[in-house]
Amino acid sequence: xxxxxxxxxxxxxxxxxxxxxxxxxxxxxxxxxxxxxxxxxxxxxxxxxxxxxxxxxxxxxxxxxxxxxxxxxxxxxxxxx
Numbered sequence: 001x002x003x004x005x006x007x008x009x010x011x012x013x014x015x016x017x018x019x020x021x022x023x024x025x026x027x028x029x030x031x032x033x034x035x036x037x038x039x040x041x042x043x044x045x046x047x048x049x050x051x052x053x054x055x056x057x058x059x060x061x062x063x064x065x066x067x068x069x070x071x072x073x074x075x076x077x078x079x080x081x
């Protein structure tokens with residue numbers, strides 16, 4: 001079981017719904033209305049903030065996304081990137 005699977009298991013049903021909605025919108029490239037920010041020091045790493053959740057991902061060359069992390073906001077949420 002990888003890190004993202006463990007993080008998903010810790011989410012409440014409401015947070016899982018939020019995550020799935022954000023992921024669907026990212027895959028469809030419908031980012032208007034999402035709190036989407038490019039992380040400093042990276043060309044292709046972004047985060048979406050939705051409530052207390054942070055979804056960190058990388059844009060691929062073929063237009064897809066690679067999920068890097070799913071976490072609740074804490075002091076070290078962004079230090080790994």
